[in-house]
Amino acid sequence: MANNSTMSYTYDDYVEYLCPDTFNFETVSGAFFILIFIFSIIGNALLVCVLVLYENLKNVTNIFILNLACSDLIFTVTLPFWAIYHLHHWIFGDFSCKFLTGAYYVGLYSSVILLTAMTVDRFITVVLHNWPSNPVRRHSGAVVACTAAWVISIAACVRDAVKVKVEVDWNNYSTCEQFDDPDANLGYHLQVSLLFFLPLAIIVFCYSAIFRTVQQASNRRRHRTVVMVLCIVTAFFICWGPYNVILLIRSFYEPIGCNAHEHFHIAYSICRILAFSHCCMNPLLYMLSQNARANLLQLLPCNKARRNNRENGHSQSSVVVPNTTFTAQNSAVLLELPS
Template structure:
């Protein structure tokens, strides 16, 4: 287990595939995955695929049917693109599940690059879209009057920003797409779709890969930290516990993304730094990769819940969809919602992070908010 690897074998640039073959042959005992690990990850992939396909498809369908893509605020634009990004990644999960069960990549180089590339695009676009949402919340809450005057211009800018997010995400994903390929294992056990940048490429390519990962992860995080920190200070200057409740919700949205995504991103950065020196380290990295990758893919089915299902408008759109489809559960959902609301008259209305328009105007007694006709993103915050 602790036998050092002969790194000179697979660092030889004159041999294209010898490094991967030697690595798997020498560490066959430490890198072999137990059956229960494969079954566990496959079950995770199946659950994530079903929930992610259903959740993200519902988000896109409700936008298409009931909002006709006439998006009325910046958050609507970014949530729609976020659902599209997650759905693209969800569609690659069957390939990942098959790779786990077969212990071999059987889908060729094109799908290998597509799967790795879509994952990278999803990660970067998710972070950048969350950063855009934080900027939107910052402008609407901290600069409410200016946001009202520039509402139409901001909506146009948000659409351009969403297109820019896709372009930047694709650019940051280029190292993943370029250096991902399929290599045969030396033990005859099949092939593997991996990114082998640490073996074949120079330190300049490694620095470019690290730079893309650090830029795509740290810059959006710093933007979210500034925006939500400023929003928190602004909300705490007002009155009412509901402001703190909404602040906790916004913090949870960012924390969930970081907790599920950061471990896998860190592991990929470590792999890009260099190969393991012993078979024991190789086995530990491989096990950690299986675990953290499962967490990272789970985020795709949580996004609809965190960013859309808590919104009143989305729930109403889903009820309308069920009603139009003649679903019998629509009557039960409606009656259950009415009984809950009538049985708890003192509870505050649910938080709506996707609500863009409201008939409730900000409280005139609170100097933090200026009364105007613009839609306030958090209607419950305007109440004392």
């Protein structure tokens, strides 16, 4: 009877039921989710403002980065709900459970598809530079790629949103989880393979060719955009790679003993925090560009006030100098009158 009731719990409850002294990492996770939410909202909102107000949105790379920022914002708005879930329990109902799970996966899937499209665009520009193309066609292709990324992400998230549901245990503890189902696990593994490991393989292939081309090029300064895109892509896979790997391990590995449960749960929680922190990375990496930093300074109120004061000072100086000249000329005329 105890075993049957234990199997109905979530993974975390299973650990705590067997090992009451196990360190509870949920409070730490909830606190980190709140911090990530604050930094990501500020950073991505500033990035969107800089791109819309000061950058050229006919530039293909800027189009992709704007869509990445929107993707990160969609992912970010779900974090306070997951934070409350880890700090307390699920209190938002079944519809919110499905909707927020869908938003979570839309943000995740759209990010990886947009990064893949951005890498392919760099591949075409650098490696296939002799391939006939014009700016209008490239811009249209980028818009189509971004639209396709959102459509595919929304379509892929429907399955995840439908599978999750709210369950209440005997202790009145509500959970928003996808419970064990062999068919669902198989579908999840196929989806992870298609939307994470397949894009990773494409990106590795593209950047291998890009690096060979850049090394042979005489002028490497024009490939500065390649470095920025590489940093953004690398940050994504560094953050999300360990989490996806541990999810696959979790599907077929069953820890034995309290210490094994505790160590695996802590490793899983740390990888999850690292993955969620990725939504803060893109604004920081975009600010590596000197032009982007200059545009950000223009957006800040203190810089606007300083610029207005400087302009007012210049205008006053330009007014004072003619007046002084005019006064000096009048004085010269008055001095000459007596003679």
